[in-house]
Amino acid sequence: MNRKFFLFGGLIVAALALGACGAPAFECDDAIGCVDIEPGAPVKIAVLQVIAGELTSLGLDQVRGVEIAVDEIGGEIQGHPIELVVEDEGCSAEGGTTAAQKVVADPQVIGIVGTSCSGAGVPASQIMSEAGLVMISGSNTSPRLTSSPLGVTKGEAWQAGYFRTAHNDEVQGAGAANFVFNELGLTKAASIHDGDPYTEGLVTVFNREFEAFGGEIVATTAINKGDTDMRPVLTSISAAGTELIFFPLFQPEGDFIVFQSAEIAGLEDVVLMGADGLLADTYVESVGEEGIGTYYSGPETPTGSIYDDFLAAHQEKYGEAPIQSFHAHSHDAGAILFAAIDKVAVLDDDGTLHIGRQALRDAMYATSNFQGITGSLTCDEFGDCAGQLIQVFLLDDPAAGISGLRNNAVFSCAAPCK
Amino acid sequence: MAVSRSPGTPALEQPIVITAFPSSAFDIRKSIRLGLIAGLILVLISAMGLVESFDDRMLIDPILSLGYVLLFLVPLLVGHIAGRLPPLLEGMPAPEHRPRDVLGGLVSGTVASILLALLVIATPVFDLRTLFINLSPTLVGLLTLNQGLASGLLLLVAIGATLGTIGSALHLLPDKWRSALVKSVTWVLGIALLQDLVLQLLRGLGLSFASRLIFTVTGGLSIPATVLIFGILLGAQLSIKTKGESLATRFARLPDSRKRRTLYAAGVLLLVVIVVLPQIVGPYISEVLDLVGLFLLMGFGLNIVVGLAGLLDLGYVAFFAVGAYTMAVLVSPSSPGFAPQLTFWLALPFVVGTAALAGILVGLPVLRMRGDYLAIVTLGFGEIARLLAQSDWLKPFLGGAQGILRIPNIPVGPIELHTPPQLFYPIAAFVALAAYTSWRLQDSRIGRAWMAMREDEDVAEAMGINIVTTKLLAFVIGAILAGFSGAIFAMKIGSVFPHSFNLIFSLTVLVIIIVGGLGSLRGVALGALVIVGLPELLREFNEFRFLFYGIILVVMMRLKPEGLLPRARRAREITEEERAQDVGMPVTATAADPGGT
Amino acid sequence: MAALVDTLRERAVRFSLLSFLLWIVRIGAVALAVWGTLVTLSSGVFTAAQWKDFLIFGLAQGSVYALIALGYSMVYGVLRFINFAHGEVFMSGSMIGFFVADSMAQSGFWDSSPIAALGIVLLASMTTSTLLAVILERIAYRPLRDSPRLVPLITSLGMSFALQNIFRGLFGAGIKTYPVSPLLDGFITLGGINLIHKSQALVIGTALIFMLGLYLFVERTKTGKAMRAVAEDKEIASLMGIDVDRIIVITFAVGGLLAGVAGVLYAQVFRQVNFFTGFIPGIKAFTAAVLGGVGNIVGAMLGGLVLGLVESFGPSIVLAGLGIPSPHQLKDAVAFVVLVLVLIFRPSGILGERLSREKA
Structure with missing residues (x-):
């Protein structure tokens, strides 16, 4: 039995070696190596998102964004099907580590779309960078992953080959503060975060920039994920005498703020403003009439119908509207990665696809004016690829859904928005 | 799904008179009832999107996906259960199966698949997708095997009926053939399912070329490989003669001098395996082993608190967090408040100190609480630890929501341990230390005091055991072990974030030891492998991980309530109890209740 | 003899040291609370109306906790194990209730006859939760009744995970928003002042009614008596001719029923439900049950209300007064600290040990 097995194996090896000699040899001269994809074998892309547990909707939404991006280019790159290897990163540092280790253990994986959470992104980006991959996230916003101050100094956790399409907190926080102080002309603001690095980071930058403009932060406080009763928090904020509440939260906590602030005495004339974590169809539908008059900062809305097409494809494929807000960023992250792979991939005569790892990184850094559904995207040297513009949207017609909201921009500023 | 008690009941010495005698396995009402339950399960797994999302995962390329395996497994199993003869009495052999008994499986399988077919028909008629979002056209296509609605559904029912029949017909095979067949199929599916693990192992052993022969480029076993593996396994199963004695009994027969030598040899072998293991299995499996090791370390600690001292602690993660944060603050250059930038080894004594202090802080107020009061209060402490780490209040010291980054690697002489295979060694060393400590403590004076306290606190106190110090000692030792685990965790990840230290974490450790x-101690080790290792290897199940995790917990507890590898003393107690029950049991009652437990 | 005296004396000294420490903890905690409150009071941040609001918020939130806690407490009293899956029983009712409410809202029935519509939703929710609770008992707890107490705890945890994911798989991970009932929109006003939001009034009222009903059921009916007997001693109860299995199923059914009611009320106050909705209220309800004294019906109610009030007043008044930034983030920490303090003062909760013992 054993002898037969080895004989068989030997034959195959010999056949493979012969095959390799026959084809015109491809020389890999890439600094950190190449990925060779045999004829018929898939182009493997890992998708690291949180897809189990309480934050499922954040990650699942983004997985779907990438899947639609795959469908849009016909599911293949130069004749090779795209295979998405979806891994759960648990929105935690340890989850990100394990998932990334699993991904880099497979030498066929070219790049990663993800992670959902900055906490998972920090260790994951280090592991993937050491292994020579590229990684592009649709929802990491921590300045420490790219640069802070924006475009000037490398962030603490910066890694080569790390990109993202979500806005650096530095930009969005400044944009929001700019809008509130200069456009609305308000001088007293309060802010709420929920202990998540994304919301806490945005609030920190907002507070700093708002005070830099000359405004006053009369209260800044925090709730926890899973809290339902915001009335005590809102009452405390009301007592501080604010003109605006900045609440860059997610669902469902964001909904609770909108619903319950209507019941609090003293908050009748206070303006509510959220961020892109709430730019979701389920949110607009959920707050409905009660959300009229609230503002949201977020990425630029593309012209034309590409976002509406995306929404239609989503409904068709998954039976529901997007369940969170970062599907658009994640879709663009996937699209940028696929475009870069397509650009650098070399197709052999025998159908083998060769991709240089450093070449891919270079192509990603060179991305400019990529037309995505979060606007026109250009990557900087630190990996920030989000659109140049921060826009602020006013919710005035909930019946028009998320695309109605995103088409109702009342303010826009170009990074750094100061 | 009735699960009968494990067949390990000892043989009875007195003869028992049997008064009721079921004549055949075929009972139409029972078969229909089983079929309905199986049908509901089929409907549930289809409507939950399991079938569709697992259809992408090929087990045998290109004919069998994981989705279809799930779908086919249910009628097969229910057919098997329906064809089972009701046990006359626990531990007694069932009477011979007859071909007629297969009818039960046929009925169950048919009923189950008809229920699924009804779902397929109802989906477009009532527009069920507005309610159950996963009832997509793709799913309907899958369930009708892409043969169109009418013929597809007929085929579906036919397959269900066939599988049910096969399931019950398995009883007709001789025991040896049946077990060989079932085991071989399970193994083949297992290999296909654990494809990643197999690939990593092959790569580590330098047999990468073999992986090409076994698995196809798009994933899944190739058909020739499937046939080959199945053939080899079946042949091996049928040719191997079962050995009469277990290793343990043979070991017990050895003379003392050889016993010791065997033990030493085993120890050396174990050491060699531990040294070589991470190099063979590669970085990803090492990563999983590292995680298992960290949980094992905590498991040993919690085993002292809950297993020996009987103090139900649901907030064990607090001590883990204390360890991780102490380490992070002391070693990271970017620790926000106080950053002495010590090395791992210099910071370790401080970890012991803070963990012990935390143990006392938690232990003191709960000294007089018992049982579930203790449980909820410790749960509270776990949450308090996380909330404080996350709070803006302590942000100047602990970094708040943004955590602490840039934790350097563990230095050992000139090398820095960084990759998962390297980190395996310090983790293994700490686990060994914890195992040794636990083992020595178990039968020491304090260990016996803990157990006495667990059995009855008042009596223990009356016997002169100092409850205050005994309890506090349990908390402190448990806290220190968790603190070690947290400290290594921080070094391994390179950053700490408060979100890691949640309630699920505490519960996972508890689940491991139970x-x-x-x-x-052996049980805790196996528990860590099963509860932490297995889900990591089965990442295919991804978004459904917690679903299977939950179901497995329930099934495991029902099958083995005393745990996978219970402590010898406890195991004895349970069997004795069972024997006592069986002997004293009125026979008619058993015969009237054929469902078992 | 002398040695014995020595040991005794030694122990007395050690215990007094312990009690001394505990007293320091108690006095310190109370002093901190008083200090924080005084600072907030003297700074005059909050108006009288806002103080009243904090009270109402606390009571409303506490009533939801209390309703879930009642079910918890009953099951605990009879079977003595922590049923982690109870939160999911609560969520299931709320979730199914949503689909019923949503379809009625689309057909216009929700607005045209709001009382009947609410009744139907309540019925759907109660049926779902009751059924689920009974099924849970059958497949996950009954077979393990004679196992060590930690075993059903693990199965309940397993069922909790499984149920969350089953609901997620069936209905999606998205958040579902209840339509607002026209009955419950707006405030009850007294002389032009907004007294209390209608939905909150409904929650507090219903919680009180159900608590009273449950109390009468357990104290006055024959089934209730049997329940107490089973809680006291299952074996003796079965010897006295009580069908223990049946009583336990009834206990689960009643617990599920209450969870179903809580699910609908929760949805009226917070208006949203998703697959994870049950977990945190489940833990909170358990805390409330322990706070009040597990197994005690009035205790569960009281525990829920106290917990709600602590969460409402604690961060805004005490922590803010102590100058702690972002105090509301530590809301749960305050709640657990209060729990610890209460249990130090009274190791078996505010209202004693359990149902049966108060009769004895």
């Missing part, structure tokens, strides 16, 4: 067998 599933493994409370109070048993």
Whole structure:
């Protein structure tokens, strides 16, 4: 039995070696190596998102964004099907580590779309960078992953080959503060975060920039994920005498703020403003009439119908509207990665696809004016690829859904928005 | 799904008179009832999107996906259950099966698949997708095997009926053939399912070329490989003669001098395996082993608190967090408040100190609480730890939501341990230390005091055991072990974030020690492998991980309530109890209740 | 003899040291609370109306906790194990209730006859939760009744995970928003002042009614008596001719029923439900049950209300007064600290040990 097995194996090896000699040899001269994809074998892309547990909707939404991006280019790159290897990163540092280790253990994986959470992104980006991959996230916003101050100094956790399409907190926080102080002309603001690095980071930058403009932060406080009763928090904020509440939260906590602030005495004339974590169809539908008059900062809305097409494809494929807000960023992250792979991939005569790892990184850094559904995207040297513009949207017609909201921009500023 | 008690009941010495005698396995009402339950399960797994999302995962390329395996497994199993003869009495052999008994499986399988077919028909008629979002056209296509609605559904029912029949017909095979067949199929599916693990192992052993022969480029076993593996396994199963004695009994027969030598040899072998293991299995499996090791370290600690001292602690993660944060603050250059930038080894004594202090802080107020009061208060402490780490209040010291980054690697002489295979060694060393400590403590004076306290606190106190110090000592030792685990965790990840230290974490450690067998060190080790290792290897199940995790917990507890590897003393107690029950049991009652437990 | 005296004396000394420490903890905690409150009071941040609001918020939130806690407490009293899956029983009712409410809102029935519509939703929710609770008992707890107490705890945890994911798989991970009932929109006003939001009034009222009903059921009916007997001692109860299995199923059914009611009320106050909705209220309800004294019906109610009030007043008044930034983030920490303090003062909760013992 054993002898037969080895004989068989030997034959195959010999056949493979012969095959390799026959084809015109491809020389890999890439600094950190190449990925060779045999004829018929898939182009493997890992998708690291949180897809189990309480934050499922954040990650699942983004997985779907990438899947639609795959469908849009016909599911293949130069004749090779795209295979998405979806891994759960648990929105935690340890989850990100394990998932990334699993991904880099497979030498066929070219790049990663993800992670959902900055906490998972920090260790994951280090592991993937050491292994020579590229990684592009649709929802990491921590300045420490790219640069802070924006475009000037490398962030603490910066890694080569790390990109993202979500806005650096530095930009969005400044944009929001700019809008509130200069456009609305308000001088007293309060802010709420929920202990998540994304919301806490945005609030920190907002507070700093708002005070830099000359405004006053009369209260800044925090709730926890899973809290339902915001009335005590809102009452405390009301007592501080604010003109605006900045609440860059997610669902469902964001909904609770909108619903319950209507019941609090003293908050009748206070303006509510959220961020892109709430730019979701389920949110607009959920707050409905009660959300009229609230503002949201977020990425630029593309012209034309590409976002509406995306929404239609989503409904068709998954039976529901997007369940969170970062599907658009994640879709663009996937699209940028696929475009870069397509650009650098070399197709052999025998159908083998060769991709240089450093070449891919270079192509990603060179991305400019990529037309995505979060606007026109250009990557900087630190990996920030989000659109140049921060826009602020006013919710005035909930019946028009998320695309109605995103088409109702009342303010826009170009990074750094100061 | 009735699960009968494990067949390990000892043989009875007195003869028992049997008064009721079921004549055949075929009972139409029972078969229909089983079929309905199976049908509901089929409907559930289809409507939950399991079938569709697992259809992408090929097990045998290109004919069998994981989705279809799930779908086919249910009628097969229910057919098997329907064809089972009702046990006359626990531990007694069932009477011979007859071909007629196969009818039960046929009925169950048919009923189950008809229920699924009804779902397919109802989906477009009532527009069920507005309610159950996963009832997509793709799913309907899958369930009708892409043969169109009418013929597809007929085919579906036919397959269900056939599988049900096969399931019950398995009983007709001789025991040896049946077990060989079932085991071989399970193994083949297992290999296909654990494709990643197999690939990593092959790569580590330098057999990468073999992986090409076994698995196809798009994933899944190739058909020739499937046939080959199945053939080899079946042949091996049928040719191997079962050995009469277990290793343990043969070991017990050895003379003392050889016993010791065998033990030493085993120890050396184990050491060699531990040294070589991470190099062979590669970085990803090492990563999983590292995680298992960290949980094992905590498991040993919690085993002292819960298993020996009987103090139900649901907030064990607090000590883990204390360890991780102490380490992070002391070693990271970017620790926000106080950053002495010590090395790992210099910071370790401080970890012991803070963990012990935390143990006392938690232990003091709960000294007089018992049982579930203790449980909820410790749960509270776990949450308090996380909330404080996350709070803006302590942000100047602990970094708040943004955590602490840039934790350097563990230095050992000139090398820095960084990759998962390297980190395996310090983790293994700490686990060994914890195992040794637990083992020595178990039968020491304090260990016996803990157990006495667990059994009855008042009596223990009356016997002169100092409850205050005994309890506090349990908390402190448990806290220190968790603190070690947290400290290594921080070094391994390179950053700490408060979100890591949640309630699920505490519960996982508790689950490990209970599933493994409370109070048993081997059990805790096996529990950590099963509860932490297995889900990591089965990442295919991804978004459904917690679903299977939950179901497995329930099934495991029902099958082995005393744990996988219970402590010898406990195991004896349970069997004795069972024997006592069986002997004293009125026979008619058993015969009237054929469902078992 | 002398040695014995020595040991005794030694122990007395050690215990007094312990009690001394505990007293320091108690006095310190109370002093901190008083200090924080005084600072907030003297700074005059909050108006009288806002103080009243904090009270109402606390009571409303506490009533939801209390309703879930009642079910918890009953099951605990009879079977003595922590049923982690109870939160999911609560969520299931709320979730199914949503689909019923949503379809009625689309057909216009929700607005045209709001009382009947609410009744139907309540019925759907109660049926779902009751059924689920009974099924849970059958497949996950009954077979393990004679196992060590930690075993059903693990299965309940397993069922909790499984149920969350089953609901997620069936209905999606998205958040579902209840339509607002026209009955419950707006405030009850007294002389032009907004007294209390209608939905909150409904929650507090219903919680009180159900608590009273449950109390009468357990104290006055024959089934209730049997329940107490089973809680006291299952074996003796079965010897006295009580069908223990049946009583336990009834206990689960009643617990599920209450969870179903809580699910609908929760949805009226917070208006949203998703697959994870049950977990945190489940833990909170358990805390409330322990706070009040597990197994005690009035205790569960009281525990829920106290917990709600602590969460409402604690961060805004005490922590803010102590100058702690972002105090509301530590809301749960305050709640657990209060729990610890209460249990130090009274190791078996505010209202004693359990149902049966108060009769004895």
